[in-house]
Amino acid sequence: MVVGLATGIVGVLGEPAIITVAGIPYNLMAVFREPYVGMTVAGVLVERPDPSVLFSVVDYGITGAKSGDTVMIRGITYIIVAAETREDGVSVVLRG
Numbered sequence: 097m098v099v100g101l102a103t104g105i106v107g108v109l110g111e112p113a114i115i116t117v118a119g120i121p122y123n124l125m126a127v128f129r130e131p132y133v134g135m136t137v138a139g140v141l142v143e144r145p146d147p148s149v150l151f152s153v154v155d156y157g158i159t160g161a162k163s164g165d166t167v168m169i170r171g172i173t174y175i176i177v178a179a180e181t182r183e184d185g186v187s188v189v190l191r192g
Contacts, residue, residue, distance in 0.1 A: 105184055106152050113149060113169040115159045115176075122159045126151050127185075128169050147174060147190045156186040 110125035127150040134143050149167055156179070159165075165176050167190060174190035 106150065106155070111169065113151075113167055115156075115161050116166045116168070117159050117161050118165075122161075124151060124155045124159070126167075126169060145192075147192065149188050149190065150185045151188065152185050153181060156188070161188075 106125050106127055109127045111128060113124050113126035113128070115122045115124060128147070129150065130145050130147045134141055136142075149169060161167075161176060161179070163176055163178060167174050167176060167188065172192065174192055177189040177191050179186055179188045
């Protein structure tokens with residue numbers, strides 16, 4: 097079951113995160129992912145972080161969060177760019 101899978105992943109690998117929607121904070125658990133994306137700048141290959149977080153479907157749904165709301169994790173506040181419900185939960189793309 098999708099909800100069970102996401103809850104299990106977040107329960108084992110998760111860390112505290114705060115989603116703020118219209119000034120209201122929601123304390124949740126999330127899995128932080130910060131892969132690096134290679135890109136060419138002025139002919140030089142550089143890597144930049146491409147952060148995202150994974151929430152359980154149920155937890156994320158309670159917040160009503162959407163693009164433009166914020167997520168604070170590891171002491172850094174990010175802006176939500178997009179959210180996608182997947183098999184392992186809700187994957188939220190962030191911008192620093």
